[in-house]
Amino acid sequence: MDLNALADFNLVATHGGFGRASRASRRSKATLSRRVAELEEQLGVRLIERGSKGLELTEAGQRLQERTEGPLQEVGDALTAAREGSDQVAGRLRVAAPVLFAQLAMGRLAADFRRLYPAVTLDVVAEDRLADLVDEQFDVALRPNPRPDSALVGRCFATDRLVVVAAPTVARPEPGDGPVRVDAVVNGWRDGETWQLADGGPTIEPVPVLRLSSMLMLRDAALAGAGIARVPRSIVGAQLARGELVQWGAIDGPAVELWVLHTSRRLASPKVKAFVDFMASRYPDGTLTLPG
Structure with a gap:
């Protein structure tokens, strides 16, 4: 299978059409359409329905995007790391954080982290629901008392009572x-x-x-x-x-543990490792303190 064609398919699927994908990638619509058609021919299935109302993924196309978007990003990260140096902390870092912690602490923490790593762009989303790191493309999540999950690994960076x-x-x-x-x-x-x-x-x-x-x-x-x-x-x-x-x-009972988590499906990138270490460094005694 041509990985470039697969990457082009994901580009079109992510942007919801050939036109938007063309503008985002600065490549012609004709080239993208041809590459997706070649991929469909290789697989023997229709991936995209091109109707009068726009582009829609077929069921096969949805499955293919769900299962390849993350791994293709990993390949891209690996190539970038090899090209620019494996220790470079750079790129977009998408963080899911609980609302209370985000409101009281994440603004200052995000600013301090970027001062240390100016090549990183932080994208912090404050929600109390449990985000799916893979499907929603989060790099890390901050969670209190997370349930054991073989798909996630990380570190407890602070405790609270x-x-x-x-x-x-x-x-x-x-x-x-x-x-x-x-x-x-x-x-x-x-x-x-x-x-x-x-x-x-x-x-x-x-x-x-x-x-x-x-x-x-x-x-x-x-x-x-x-x-x-x-x-x-x-x-x-x-x-x-x-x-x-x-x-x-x-209150009698165990302390509340706050963890920084990332997916175990991929090797932690330099930016993820840097963020995990940063969060732990901000609470050296392991006690959560927030601005008053």
């Missing part, structure tokens, strides 16, 4: 024989839920007074004295240091 905090004006009740009932601002609430504090601390029975959909809203409501809140310590560290909030205790 859920803590219970309140404004200094909120009176802390004396512990009794049973759960301690306290007004609370909550999200993802389940009736009958209790919070067990670590290190022998009391069990708290939150009494929901506000139900909010984001951790930053919980933090701000706690700052305003609405009640206690259970939030990641990373987002209240500055407020605790300034005395604007008081930590009642950490």
